[in-house]
Amino acid sequence: xxxxxxxxESISKxxxxxxxxxxxxxxxxLRPYLRKGAICFQAEMYKGAQVFHRNVELTNLPQWxxxxxxxxxxxxxxxxxxxxxxxxxxxxxxVTRIERKKEAKIVLRGNDRRKNYIINEGDDVPALxxxxxxxxxxxxVGGMYDKFKQINRFAExxxxxxxxxxxxxxxxxxxxGKSYLTFIVYHYLTKVRNIDAEIIGYDLKADVVANCNALxxxxxxxxxxxxVADVSEPLDVGNVDAVLSLHACDxxxxxxxxxxxxxxxxxxxxxxxxxxxxxxxxxxxxGDLDVLLKYGIVKERVCALLTDSIRAMLLEDxxxxxxxxxxxxxxxxxxxxxxxxxxxxxxxxQNAAKIKELADRYKxxxxxxxxxxxxxxxxxx
Ligand SMILES: C[S@@+](CC[C@H](N)C(=O)[O-])C[C@H]1O[C@@H](n2cnc3c(N)ncnc32)[C@H](O)[C@@H]1O
Numbered sequence: 001x002x003x004x005x006x007x008x009e010s011i012s013k014x015x016x017x018x019x020x021x022x023x024x025x026x027x028x029x030l031r032p033y034l035r036k037g038a039i040c041f042q043a044e045m046y047k048g049a050q051v052f053h054r055n056v057e058l059t060n061l062p063q064w065x066x067x068x069x070x071x072x073x074x075x076x077x078x079x080x081x082x083x084x085x086x087x088x089x090x091x092x093x094x095v096t097r098i099e100r101k102k103e104a105k106i107v108l109r110g111n112d113r114r115k116n117y118i119i120n121e122g123d124d125v126p127a128l129x130x131x132x133x134x135x136x137x138x139x140x141v142g143g144m145y146d147k148f149k150q151i152n153r154f155a156e157x158x159x160x161x162x163x164x165x166x167x168x169x170x171x172x173x174x175x176x177g178k179s180y181l182t183f184i185v186y187h188y189l190t191k192v193r194n195i196d197a198e199i200i201g202y203d204l205k206a207d208v209v210a211n212c213n214a215l216x217x218x219x220x221x222x223x224x225x226x227x228v229a230d231v232s233e234p235l236d237v238g239n240v241d242a243v244l245s246l247h248a249c250d251x252x253x254x255x256x257x258x259x260x261x262x263x264x265x266x267x268x269x270x271x272x273x274x275x276x277x278x279x280x281x282x283x284x285x286x287g288d289l290d291v292l293l294k295y296g297i298v299k300e301r302v303c304a305l306l307t308d309s310i311r312a313m314l315l316e317d318x319x320x321x322x323x324x325x326x327x328x329x330x331x332x333x334x335x336x337x338x339x340x341x342x343x344x345x346x347x348x349x350q351n352a353a354k355i356k357e358l359a360d361r362y363k364x365x366x367x368x369x370x371x372x373x374x375x376x377x378x379x380x381x
Contacts, residue, residue, distance in 0.1 A: 002070070002078065002087075005062040008041070010081045012104045014065065018074035020091060028069060030056065033109050042109070043068075071095075079104050118155040118192075119184055127183045127219050149332040150271075151181045154246055155188050157269060157327075157340060161242075162195065169197040169241050174231045174256035175248030176201030179212045185244070186216075186224045198223040202231050231255045232379075240265045247273035247335055254367035257311060260341075261318045261372065268320065268341040271327050272308055278364040279303035285361035303364075308337055310358075311368050313351035315341050318372065 005011065014030040025045040033042035033055065041056040043064075056064045069076055076087040081104055088096040119125060122138040129136060133144050133151075140148045162169065169189065173182045182201040189197040203209050203226065212226040229235060231248070232255045243260040245253055253272045260268045279300050284290045292302040312322045320341040327338040355369060370378035 002062065002065065002085075004078055004080055004083075004085055005065055007080075008058045008061040009039070010106075011041075011061070011078065012081060012106045013077075013079040014041075014069075015077045015079075016069040016073040016075070017077075020072055020074055020089060023072050025052075028073075030061075030065075031109060032106055081106060117152040118159060118188055119152055125184070125187050127187065127215055127221075128180070130215055130218070131178060131180055131183060133180055146328075146332040147180055149328050150246065151184045153328045154181055154244075154269065154271070154338075155185050157338065158185060158242075158244075159188065159193070161267060161342075162189065163193060165193075165195055167196065169195055170237075170239060171197065171199045171242045171244055172235075172237065172240055172259075173199060173201040174243065174245040174259070175252045176203050176212070176226065177205075177247075178208060179203075179226065181244070181246045182212070182224065182226075183215070183221075186221055190221075190223070196223075199225075200237065201226040202229040202235070204228065204230055231259070235259065242267035242269065245270045245272075247271055247333075250274045250276050251367040254311070254371065257315065257339075257368050258371045261315070261320075264343065264345075266343045268315070268339065270339045270341075271335060272304075272311070272337065272339070273335040275304040275307035278307050278310075278366055282362050282364040285363065287361050289358075289362060306358075307366065308339065310355055310366050312339055313355060314368050314372055315339070317348050317351050319343060319345045319347040 012032065016028045017026070019026060025047050027046040028043055030041045030043045033040055035042075035055055040058055041061055043054045043056055045052040045054065071089060071093065074089055076089070078085045078087075079102075082101065084100055084102045084104070086098045088098070119128070121134075121140055124138075125134065128134045132141055133148055135141055171185065173179070173185075176182045179201050182199055186197065186199050189195045201209075201212060201224075206228045209226045209228045216224040216226070231252055240260075240263055243256050243265050245256040248256055248270075250273075253270055253275075256270060257268060259265070282293060282299075282303060284293055289302075293299045308324065312324050315322050321344050323340045325338050325340060327333070327336045330336055359366065359369060367378055
């Protein structure tokens with residue numbers, strides 16, 4: 001067997017070309033490849049205009065080459081870090097080995113080079129273990145990867161704004177649910193950035209809130225607390241620096257935004273979800289929008305986007321600079337728009353007439369619009 005392959009870690013490339021038989025592949029090339037944190041070899045196998053890929057374990061490399069390449073190609077080139085070996089095989093099976101000294105670097109390719117997230121796999125955040133995001137040995141639990149990406153991205157967007165903050169910071173998380181986001185943000189701001197942050201998470205579910213409070217106590221997170229509350233009702237809190245909502249259901253997002261506007265909260269970070277309200281109430285209005293209301297699935301998506309556009313426009317009129325941005329890749333959540341809002345205090349009515357015209361023509365309900373227009377029936381006292 002090719003003795004140089006016993007030291008697979010010093011191989012930078014293997015190429016087999018010119019097949020002796022009607023081999024499937026006219027050329028095969030193997031290079032070191034980083035996969036799930038471990039080095040393997042990736043084989044690229046060319047057939048016609050197509051290229052096929054296969055990953056080969058480092059320890060399995062000699063057997064793989066023997067089975068798939070040895071004796072099947074006129075030329076087999078093995079490039080090691082300190083030499084190049086060419087095996088020439090004749091049609092009668094005679095093998096000639098040519099070796100020459102030549103240095104080569106190992107270039108590691110791969111699709112999982114470690115990204116620098118706010119919270120990375122292996123970081124010591126014990127609450128995330130209890131919440132079922134990390135395994136005991138710090139790996140992301142299978143099935144939680146999308147949530148891990150979402151909370152990391154959300155925290156990254158917050159970090160852009162608050163990383164140099166001095167003094168106290170109070171954040172409210174509306175519809176916090178199991179509070180993966182709330183815990184990661186608290187951990188990051190207080191433990192990594194050393195900010196004197198207080199966070200309150202609100203949710204309807206008493207059992208979930210009790211569990212979050214128990215976890216906060218367990219880890220000595222003394223300025224992280226959770227309260228059972230319906231966010232459509234008034235909340236009694238003092239000065240607030242930022243309102244957060246991640247996938248707060250349907251109109252719960254509107255109440256979060258309304259709270260921020262009416263309490264002059266400087267920052268809002270809101271990823272809406274389940275925007276059913278317009279979809280459930282809109283009627284055709286003899287206007288351009290009608291073509292988008294004809295098919296159920298299109299109507300549902302258009303109404304969700306219309307909801308978020310109206311929210312952003314209302315917030316602009318209420319004195320916020322609003323960025324409507326992609327939050328995470330669609331693959332990690334179909335609800336992937338974030339409204340990032342900074343209070344400027346410059347109120348206007350530039351969008352009001354447009355929204356009124358649409359709402360009147362298409363007869364839909366939109367809670368933030370109703371709330372900001374003083375519709376008492378939208379408020380629970
Ligand atoms: C889809 S979950 C999102 C939870 C969390 N923010 C996350 O992203 O993992 C929505 C949460 O909003 C809560 N919620 C819905 N309406 C609410 C309301 N009016 N007041 C308080 N919480 C509400 C639900 O109980 C639920 O836990």
